[in-house]
Amino acid sequence: MAERLRELTTTYFKVWNSHDQAGIEALHSEKSTLKDWNAEHGPTRADVAKGIAGIWKDVPTIKIEIVDLFTSVTNTCVASIRVIVDAATTLKVTDVIEYDDAGLVVRLDAYVAQPKPKVLFVLGGPGAGKGTQCAKIVEEFSDWAHISAGDCLRAERQDPNSKDGELIEQIIKEGKIVPVAITVKLLQKAMVASKKSCFLIDGFPRNLDNVTGWKENVGELGAQVCGVLYYEAKEDELEKRLLSRGETSGRSDDNIDSIRKRFKTYISETMPIIDEYKAKNLVYTVDGMPPADEVWKVTQGIVRQVEAMPPM
Numbered sequence: 001m002a003e004r005l006r007e008l009t010t011t012y013f014k015v016w017n018s019h020d021q022a023g024i025e026a027l028h029s030e031k032s033t034l035k036d037w038n039a040e041h042g043p044t045r046a047d048v049a050k051g052i053a054g055i056w057k058d059v060p061t062i063k064i065e066i067v068d069l070f071t072s073v074t075n076t077c078v079a080s081i082r083v084i085v086d087a088a089t090t091l092k093v094t095d096v097i098e099y100d101d102a103g104l105v106v107r108l109d110a111y112v113a114q115p116k117p118k119v120l121f122v123l124g125g126p127g128a129g130k131g132t133q134c135a136k137i138v139e140e141f142s143d144w145a146h147i148s149a150g151d152c153l154r155a156e157r158q159d160p161n162s163k164d165g166e167l168i169e170q171i172i173k174e175g176k177i178v179p180v181a182i183t184v185k186l187l188q189k190a191m192v193a194s195k196k197s198c199f200l201i202d203g204f205p206r207n208l209d210n211v212t213g214w215k216e217n218v219g220e221l222g223a224q225v226c227g228v229l230y231y232e233a234k235e236d237e238l239e240k241r242l243l244s245r246g247e248t249s250g251r252s253d254d255n256i257d258s259i260r261k262r263f264k265t266y267i268s269e270t271m272p273i274i275d276e277y278k279a280k281n282l283v284y285t286v287d288g289m290p291p292a293d294e295v296w297k298v299t300q301g302i303v304r305q306v307e308a309m310p311p312m
């Protein structure tokens with residue numbers, strides 16, 4: 001049975017790829033249905049074939065590749081397939097195909113996997129230029145949203161109804177790191193609200209607790225972490241930048257005491273995380289010392305590279 005189902009299914013997709021309406025009609029039983037994420041056809045084979053031919057007409061380049069076939073003692077075959085729409089678009093689809101005793105398709109239900117959002121974590125010392133570069137990215141690349149963990153926390157602190165506001169304020173002033181349960185919830189809320197498909201998560205993950213919290217709450221099912229965009233710059237330069245920013249930013253941590261504490265936390269807690277991602281070859285290191293426009297040229301190239309990664 002298993003071998004027969006494999007043969008029938010392989011033949012089915014061969015004919016499908018030849019875009020032959022009469023050929024595909026002949027592989028369906030007289031009473032046949034087809035349902036996918038967009039449409040429903042049947043209950044006759046002529047109607048199903050007409051529906052499929054409509055897809056070929058709309059997308060003449062469309063092709064299907066079989067990834068895997070699953071069979072059992074039943075007369076149903078589950079096919080994991082790739083639907084190659086065009087050079088830029090491939091869909092991950094699962095087809096559940098039920099055959100009759102004559103080997104004709106009685107029912108085909110197709111399910112599409114939603115592509116996961118792409119994520120780039122953006123890290124670097126305080127004042128390294130993360131926010132500056134993220135602002136440029138979202139201006140140039142329309143699929144991307146900039147979500148700054150620090151901004152999320154500052155907004156939460158401002159909310160008079162938040163039970164975490166006071167704790168966040170104390171931790172930020174001390175240059176320490178807020179418990180991940182608070183941060184990750186705010187990040188997820190911002191991701192959902194943005195309606196974008198690619199996210200710059202700026203200033204996160206800052207320590208092991210953050211990494212664990214991300215894995216537990218978002219994880220591999222919730223996002224495709226494409227890497228870490230890491231801005232490297234010397235501490236004395238960063239101190240100058242932050243003191244200068246502090247003249248107008250109104251941030252309670254842009255003062256010399258908090259800045260020094262933030263550096264300490266960065267070295268002891270965040271650097272080891274960056275090193276871990278480096279060991280996994282996931283870090284795009286950018287020299288953050290040159291003027292912002294020069295840093296941007298490098299940043300731009302990296303974002304293009306990440307955009308070109310196949311979705312998972």
Ligand SMILES: Nc1ncnc2c1ncn2[C@@H]1O[C@H](COP(=O)(O)OP(=O)(O)OP(=O)(O)O)[C@@H](O)[C@H]1O
Pocket residue numbers: 124125126127128129130131132133150203241242244245288289290291292293295
């Ligand atoms: N390449 C650069 N050269 C000089 N100054 C820069 C550069 N990039 C950013 N700045 C300035 O440095 C200050 C800090 O930059 P920015 O806010 O982008 O850093 P950040 O890494 O997001 O900081 P933080 O982690 O504290 O939020 C800002 O005043 C910004 O205008």
Ligand SMILES: O=c1ccn([C@@H]2O[C@H](COP(=O)(O)O)[C@@H](O)[C@H]2O)c(=O)[nH]1
Pocket residue numbers: 126148149150151153171172173175176177178179183202203204205206210253262
């Ligand atoms: O994931 C995070 C991000 C930030 N914090 C706290 O906020 C401040 C400011 O962060 P910026 O990235 O500089 O805006 C940071 O020093 C931490 O105290 C955090 O706890 N967790």
